Amino acid sequence: MSTRICVLAAAALAGCAGYGPGQLPTGATARQVQDQMGPPTGRYPRPEGGERLEFARGPFGKHTFMVDLDATGKVERWDQVLREDVFNQITPGMTADELRYKLGRPVHQFGIWRGATVWAWRYETPFCQWFMVTVEPSRVVRDSGYGPDPICEVNEKDELR
Incomplete structure (x- = not known):
């Protein structure tokens, strides 16, 4: 019974959005970013084209990850900006x-x-x-x-x- 509970708990956790980008590679798609991190808390157009996705995190809001997408919707870089x-x-x-x-x-x-x-x-x-x-x-x-x-x-x- 305890093995079954552990397997179910692991499956539930795997389905949750991650806290941060972790090992999010350059070139990942916007969809992959959202699969890993959940929906963005903000979206901003980038002056050079593309989009910046905001992911505010933490119970007290002490981390905000910004993921910069190029004009094709691929990750160029990400940063924790706070x-x-x-x-x-x-x-x-x-x-x-x-x-x-x-x-x-x-x-x-x-x-x-x-x-x-x-x-x-x-x-x-x-x-x-x-x-x-x-x-x-x-x-x-x-x-x-x-x-x-x-x-x-x-x-x-x-x-x-």
């Missing part, structure tokens, strides 16, 4: 569309004064911080920086009890 070196490429004057193309969807958005919005992304870091970008009502980046992730404040309060 990293400080990518965040540091975000500059004032960028459009909200350029920001989404670079980082994917934010894990959180909240309004601030004069109609501006702060977009925030969590990422893997030894510090409890997230990356934040202020987006003006005109959908242009005003500024960006790092700040304390509110989820850590909740965890610290829980630990103090």
Whole structure:
């Protein structure tokens, strides 16, 4: 009986979408990408032609994989973009569309004064911080920086009890 359960569990897991691209080869088709990773959480046209597929991952949104497809729909490259070196490429004057193309969807958005919005992304870091970008009502980046992730404040309060 336990062998049967193990076989069924293995079959069920094999049918699930993978967390990341793993060994996704250059030249794989868009269909193969989606078979491995499930449906994309975003799609963006690439300036040079083709398409960028976004796969936001994790229970706290700390990973976003971008898979770049060429004009024929084949994988050129992929990258996990929620990293400080990518965040540091975000500059004032960028459009909200350029920001989404670079980082994917934010894990959180909240309004601030004069109609501006702060977009925030969590990422893997030894510090409890997230990356934040202020987006003006005109959908242009005003500024960006790092700040304390509110989820850590909740965890610290829980630990103090």
